[in-house]
Amino acid sequence: MNASTLVLVLIAITVASYYGGVMRSQALARPLGGIKHLSALPSYYGFMAVTWAVIPALILLLVWTIYEASVISNMVIALLPSETASLSEGELGLLYSRIANVASGIMQWDTLGEAYRPAVERMIELQTFTARYKPILVISLAVVGALIALKMVSAQWNVRYPVERIFNILLFLCSGIAVLITVGIVFSVVFESLRFFGEISFFDFVFGTQWSPQIAIRADQVGASGAFGVIPLLVGTMLISIIAMFVAVPVGLMSAIYLSEYASVQVRNIVKPLLEILAGIPTIVYGFFAAITVAPAIRAAGEGVGLEVASESALAAGLVMGVMIIPFVSSLSDDVINAVPNSLRDGSYGLGATQSETIRKVIIPAALPGIVGGVLLAVSRAIGETMIVVMAAGSMANLTVNPLEAVTTVTVQIVTLLVGDQEFDNAKTLAAFALGLMLFVITLGLNFIALYVVKKYREQYD
Amino acid sequence: MAGINTMIDEGRTQDDVAPLTAVEMPRQESIDENYETVGSPLLHNPLVKTRNVNVFYAEKQAIFNVNLDIAKNEVIAMIGPSGCGKSTFLRCLNRMNDTIDTCRVQGDIVLEGQDIYDRSVDAVELRARVGIVFQKPNPFPKSVYENVAYGPRIHGLVNRKSDLDDIVEDSLKRAGLWEEVKDELEGSGTGLSGGQQQRLCIARTIAVSPDIILMDEPCSALDPIATAKIEELIAELRENYTIAIVTHNMQQAARVSSRTAYFHLGKLIEVGETEIVFTRPVHPLTEAYITGRFG
Numbered sequence: 165m166n167a168s169t170l171v172l173v174l175i176a177i178t179v180a181s182y183y184g185g186v187m188r189s190q191a192l193a194r195p196l197g198g199i200k201h202l203s204a205l206p207s208y209y210g211f212m213a214v215t216w217a218v219i220p221a222l223i224l225l226l227v228w229t230i231y232e233a234s235v236i237s238n239m240v241i242a243l244l245p246s247e248t249a250s251l252s253e254g255e256l257g258l259l260y261s262r263i264a265n266v267a268s269g270i271m272q273w274d275t276l277g278e279a280y281r282p283a284v285e286r287m288i289e290l291q292t293f294t295a296r297y298k299p300i301l302v303i304s305l306a307v308v309g310a311l312i313a314l315k316m317v318s319a320q321w322n323v324r325y326p327v328e329r330i331f332n333i334l335l336f337l338c339s340g341i342a343v344l345i346t347v348g349i350v351f352s353v354v355f356e357s358l359r360f361f362g363e364i365s366f367f368d369f370v371f372g373t374q375w376s377p378q379i380a381i382r383a384d385q386v387g388a389s390g391a392f393g394v395i396p397l398l399v400g401t402m403l404i405s406i407i408a409m410f411v412a413v414p415v416g417l418m419s420a421i422y423l424s425e426y427a428s429v430q431v432r433n434i435v436k437p438l439l440e441i442l443a444g445i446p447t448i449v450y451g452f453f454a455a456i457t458v459a460p461a462i463r464a465a466g467e468g469v470g471l472e473v474a475s476e477s478a479l480a481a482g483l484v485m486g487v488m489i490i491p492f493v494s495s496l497s498d499d500v501i502n503a504v505p506n507s508l509r510d511g512s513y514g515l516g517a518t519q520s521e522t523i524r525k526v527i528i529p530a531a532l533p534g535i536v537g538g539v540l541l542a543v544s545r546a547i548g549e550t551m552i553v554v555m556a557a558g559s560m561a562n563l564t565v566n567p568l569e570a571v572t573t574v575t576v577q578i579v580t581l582l583v584g585d586q587e588f589d590n591a592k593t594l595a596a597f598a599l600g601l602m603l604f605v606i607t608l609g610l611n612f613i614a615l616y617v618v619k620k621y622r623e624q625y626d
Numbered sequence: 627m628a629g630i631n632t633m634i635d636e637g638r639t640q641d642d643v644a645p646l647t648a649v650e651m652p653r654q655e656s657i658d659e660n661y662e663t664v665g666s667p668l669l670h671n672p673l674v675k676t677r678n679v680n681v682f683y684a685e686k687q688a689i690f691n692v693n694l695d696i697a698k699n700e701v702i703a704m705i706g707p708s709g710c711g712k713s714t715f716l717r718c719l720n721r722m723n724d725t726i727d728t729c730r731v732q733g734d735i736v737l738e739g740q741d742i743y744d745r746s747v748d749a750v751e752l753r754a755r756v757g758i759v760f761q762k763p764n765p766f767p768k769s770v771y772e773n774v775a776y777g778p779r780i781h782g783l784v785n786r787k788s789d790l791d792d793i794v795e796d797s798l799k800r801a802g803l804w805e806e807v808k809d810e811l812e813g814s815g816t817g818l819s820g821g822q823q824q825r826l827c828i829a830r831t832i833a834v835s836p837d838i839i840l841m842d843e844p845c846s847a848l849d850p851i852a853t854a855k856i857e858e859l860i861a862e863l864r865e866n867y868t869i870a871i872v873t874h875n876m877q878q879a880a881r882v883s884s885r886t887a888y889f890h891l892g893k894l895i896e897v898g899e900t901e902i903v904f905t906r907p908v909h910p911l912t913e914a915y916i917t918g919r920f921g
Contacts, residue, residue, distance in 0.1 A: 507760060508764055511760065518750050
């Protein structure tokens with residue numbers, strides 16, 4: 165029985181035990197005069213039966229699957245001839261995988277000596293055992309659990325509390341998974357970064373103004389010493405993000421004001437979804453829009469007025485990124501502007517203020533914390549954006565604030581460092597993790613500031 | 627005034643002892659489209675003149691053929707059961723209903739000879755002349771000073787900071803709030819207590835020196851002490867302003883107003899001197915309402 169059949173059978177048992185619990189409790193309730201005489205609603209008995217059936221079976225399945233491989237390998241290795249005891253760990257691993265291959269029939273018997281026959285036979289025996297008994301045991305445990313639960317169903321058995329508790333634990337586990345994964349990501353990035361900082365000094369990385377991530381492949385190679393100064397990347401990232409915000413904040417904010425304060429319901433119902441389509445366009449599409457439409461247009465316009473413009477420019481990437489972020493700013497601002505209570509609008513109109521005065525002097529100040537929060541979230545998004553920059557701004561680490569030149573950003577360099585056949589044992593590839601860590605710290609910081617700003621001013625009009 | 631209160635209280639008591647069957651509920655169909663307002667809705671030389679006012683929310687009619695005059699420097703109370711249209715009518719007087727898309731106003735509302743719904747009239751200027759105080763205190767999330775200075779600033783009433791300071795101080799004094807906030811003018815307006823917030827809203831309205839102040843249940847969100855302060859304030863303000871107040875509280879109407887208008891299901895049933903309306907109401911609906919039989 166393979167894994168998917170096992171899962172299907174378990175699902176069938178789940179459904180059956182749920183309805184079993186429901187129907188059994190209803191059958192018990194009927195002579196008593198209705199389900200109000202039960203300590204809990206029938207569905208609770210159903211959930212309880214499911215819990216009894218599935219949880220122990222799943223735990224058994226999980227534990228078995230986790231320990232299966234190591235238990236088998238220990239038992240097989242114990243049967244190896246005595247001379248293999250002197251083998252190194254790597255050689256032993258190689259030998260073991262050959263045994264496993266022979267056992268599964270991929271390799272022929274003659275590739276191994278006769279001395280290994282007991283080990284191979286043992287392995288075949290163990291694998292047959294687990295393939296046969298694991299599903300049987302798991303399914304019978306599930307069935308026994310369900311039967312016990314169904315047996316326990318009675319009008320006095322108050323399952324409400326345990327069912328609520330199980331839901332509580334389930335929800336806790338789900339949120340715990342998200343937190344654990346975040347922690348895992350942080351640790352993986354941090355440890356790789358620490359290895360990087362073992363080779364390149366932290367100060368050279370953070371304050372260096374030269375970025376040319378090369379390393380010597382051979383010890384005697386000339387002129388290949390790398391420089392890992394992150395300043396040019398940071399400046400490039402900031403330059404493009406600032407250009408993007410110059411596009412996104414005014415356009416996004418004003419369209420939000422128009423949509424929430426001026427537009428009729430019909431216009432709003434058409435324009436708002438259209439604006440949000442912008443958020444649904446894949447960034448790679450924005451990328452080639454920037455590369456083949458905007459960048460040449462800027463170049464042509466710049467040359468028309470006698471400016472020298474690189475074919476890949478920060479301006480092109482920034483403008484298109486700004487367009488991409490407009491829906492973030494407008495959608496979040498629209499929400500906070502709508503959340504400003506109408507009583508404030510009435511108060512302002514009641515004093516004889518015009519609509520634009522009301523918006524400028526009452527609505528925007530009251531909504532400002534939310535708007536700032538939305539803008540900072542958009543900045544985080546801009547800093548983390550990769551594709552548009554790869555395609556439109558180039559990958560030259562150029563320390564400049566001139567938006568007409570090619571620049572590169574942190575994310576682009578991460579991609580460049582990790583593309584290709586690389587081993588994670590040198591400063592060049594490890595630098596990607598250090599960059600990732602830095603990016604993470606910067607966006608985390610921005611998000612913290614955004615949350616702080618929103619929280620500090622949130623209750624103003626409540 | 628005390629006499630009126632006693633009368634109302636006595637009315638309530640009688641009602642309590644009377645068996646329920648003895649109460650003759652007024653029949654709604656007794657007032658048709660061509661009803662006549664009883665009492666004295668029209669005045670000689672009024673400040674505000676309303677004629678044949680009908681108000682609709684989309685298809686639903688909220689006000690039927692109201693004719694009512696408001697004299698200069700009077701306090702007129704508008705009372706009636708919930709949903710009777712008194713707030714809607716009040717909001718017509720400074721075109722606050724313009725902010726509701728579905729609202730349509732028909733008829734003439736004339737302020738000092740000018741129809742305020744005329745195309746040539748700017749609602750923004752009108753609202754500077756006819757201020758409004760709302761049911762729930764709604765100070766702006768700005769400082770106390772900025773709340774009061776808001777109106778004078780947008781109307782360009784002052785050029786110098788010192789003039790603005792004077793207006794703010796004067797308005798807060800007239801609203802009876804100056805002594806409580808003079809040391810924390812920079813504190814947030816929303817940080818004040820409910821009653822202080824409402825007086826701040828009144829100060830904000832006074833600061834643009836309107837002719838008329840509309841009050842839409844100004845005390846319904848306040849405790850009795852804060853209510854008493856607002857009522858004292860209304861008594862002082864009547865020297866300089868014309869006040870139209872909508873209230874659910876009949877004792878309040880009796881205490882603060884000189885005339886009372888009773889609305890019922892969008893119709894203006896009876897208007898008269900407050901003392902007369904509360905002691906010798908003419909229309910059976912008015913009588914039923916002020917004696918507490920419904921509402």
